[in-house]
Amino acid sequence: MSENTSIQAIEGLLTLAQEAFLTYKRSNLKQRASFMHQVADEIEALGPELIAAAQAETNLPEARLMGEKARTVFQWRSYADALIAGNVLDIRIDTATPTRTPPKPDLRKTCTGLGIVVVFGASNFPFAFSTAGGDTASAIAAGCPVIVKTHPGHPNTSALMAGAISTAVQKAGLPIGLFAEVRSDSFEGGQFLVSHPLVKAVGFTGSFAGGKALYDLAAKRPEPIPIFAEMGSVNPVFLLPKKLENAAAEMAKQYAASLTLGVGQFCTNPGILVVPNHPELQHFLHVLKQEIDNTAPARMLHQGISDAYHKNKAVLLAQSGVKVLAMAEGVSAGNHGSAVVASVKASQFLANEKLGHEVFGPFGLVVTYDNLEEAVALAQTLPGQLTATLLAEQQDLESHQTLIELLTEKCGRLLFNGFPTGVEICYAMQHGGPYPASTDSRFTSVGPDAIRRFARPLSYQNWPDESLPDELKNANPLEIWRTVNGELTKEPIDFRL
């Protein structure tokens, strides 16, 4: 099962995928959506063996995995529905004006898949961001075949998910090359895929080192290709003075809960909390310490993740001025991840770039500042983030305009009085952010807009109606929203008028 796929076999899969592409791209948006609903059904139909496999391979609890399975099914269904709605892959029609000098042609723009997409799944979401996860669903929705480089952390889970997709492919009568998984426990397999001329785009969720290596490979090809790599961040939380004054204990409890949720193994884990020196600070820290001390350590996804957590945490704790505030149950055995919160002064944080590095796991750094200038300098020094959070009263917002304005420059999602863990799958979600949170801040990897990463516009000029793709035909047979002569409408185009 976990044997590496040979380079020869990968070549074969790529050839099949390219053949599948040329067939699949001829399907209309409704047919594509219907296939995606079929995939959703097949995943939904996977029984307890899926949950059991994932539990064994990831240490994630059953309830979480059940929730993640439902989320994965929902991704396929909602992205499918977005195709039919017509508001993600925009359809633009500008009709002719033959009487103009020179005559204005008829132009109709749809979207077409880029070609074969290679997906590198994450270990922390074995369903939702892996084999049958958001990148795969986005690429299929865009009209692309997908080759997944299976995450070595959960090969059996991947095989079950890959089986569900392949069953749907067969039931839909689509070419089997539309989806395949490739196994490789070294960098070479992925490198071969990303460098292959038939591959036209890459989706990645994981570490900065991994994402950057793939970005460089993709950019150096004779034909560079787009890559969307989501590489995590420290997701800073700014607790502002009035809120601290009014709700120190509540904020401490909520922060501890978000920090330790899922053993801190989320891309949006709030790794840094920034707070003013204020009479209520001690109260906040006291409650936070209690909460963390009372957190039971839990097993992390796998030994590699846990080893990295302990190592990176030790590096941070060894930095000048960093003091441990709370440590859950001391040193833990095996691949357990014990929650730790430390504190440091803003002046020391500003002087040491290492303190801004992500520690993947339940590690929080409380940064205390003496004045607003320090807080602003701190925001300025932060690299790009997936999220930034304000815990604030309305009057805090008014007195921290510059800080807030700066934070809009630094993140893809800005939260007010909430915590960034929990990434909703919806149109308005932005999961991605300025580099190095992701390699291209213009796209998201969550929500129907994620489809746009893998599609490109294609315009037809003066093309006969009967030869146009369905979404561009005068009659609007798919009944979708289209921009016709600048106006959004679902109406057909009637030249008799």
Next chain:
Amino acid sequence: MSENTSIQAIEGLLTLAQEAFLTYKRSNLKQRASFMHQVADEIEALGPELIAAAQAETNLPEARLMGEKARTVFQWRSYADALIAGNVLDIRIDTATPTRTPPKPDLRKTCTGLGIVVVFGASNFPFAFSTAGGDTASAIAAGCPVIVKTHPGHPNTSALMAGAISTAVQKAGLPIGLFAEVRSDSFEGGQFLVSHPLVKAVGFTGSFAGGKALYDLAAKRPEPIPIFAEMGSVNPVFLLPKKLENAAAEMAKQYAASLTLGVGQFCTNPGILVVPNHPELQHFLHVLKQEIDNTAPARMLHQGISDAYHKNKAVLLAQSGVKVLAMAEGVSAGNHGSAVVASVKASQFLANEKLGHEVFGPFGLVVTYDNLEEAVALAQTLPGQLTATLLAEQQDLESHQTLIELLTEKCGRLLFNGFPTGVEICYAMQHGGPYPASTDSRFTSVGPDAIRRFARPLSYQNWPDESLPDELKNANPLEIWRTVNGELTKEPIDFRL
């Protein structure tokens, strides 16, 4: 006037631009659109001195320049109107469901400018693709300040256009750093700009060599940035058998007209025409020869362009199997560009990659094929193109499905019975294509969608209504189209319902 801007001065302009960014990004879409209309007015108000400067610097005729000026003004106005319509920078709102477990947050996504954009204009469109051209208008629409690296071919024209933008900036009370031009006749100035940490995106129109060099620079930065480089193509035209049979003379005349329009100096110039060996072929070639022979040579944009044209043309003509079919008025003096059409068999074209290279200017290569397999192989061998064209009867379309399907893979715009010169500014236009036609086929550099190159989504979660950007407020004060809970609507959000 044409002195190079010093590196120190460029640093100063970048600092001003960044300051301007932080102010300008707070303007709402209506304010931005109103500023863009002001720019359009200022350009429109430029009198005969603009046309005179451009004529002196580019050799383009007055009528063409008057048309291009109107086109440039239209770009600013139509991109401004697209902002107000709300169908380019998508607004997505998903309202909260507090009763769900876990509670569903309120999420609202708008777009924000990437930051300072550096624009490298083209020489062949001194108005529409240069200082105040489409890239500048797109970036300003997206909420970004712009620094243009002035094209050394038309510095005086650029200065007038830059003056018009700066006047509009002043009249609108916006910070002067919002727009600046930089002069540099070497690669260093551009290199410094593209490598600067404050620069967040690049727009380029020009040669493959220039675009690729900037792409590599942008990708190698510590913080890689997006670049959209439109690098031209040979824009293949396929004349299919039935059309050749029915309209050989007409097609020859139209092809010659498109090939020689503006001395062949368009990115979409149809440099290659593919046609079957057919009894009517000689008729087609005969008329084409007559048309080309009768074309008066005209002066090209500048000496560099004309030198490159004669050099690249000579390289193509020296290739094995290439025969000159027609040459307008023999060798021409100075920077004139004389039209030349040569022919070659498909088998020889397929064996020599050089024959697919663009010759910027009025040079056409007629490739003749013996059977459909050769035509398909030819389409397969083509690199990415801005456009591909079918000259065909309906029955040709039916009998050439594979060829047509292949061409959709190779281009951004597919034409039926027309010619690719003439790039309409409208929503449905795609100007860009698979690499190497452009560096990112997911975007266009013409039409309101060009704005998307320079904007990124930003989501607000659970943010108080009064602190949201106007386009996200419940009341929809800008009265724009928004996707609310998956449905496109202009209605306000009323929680009392």
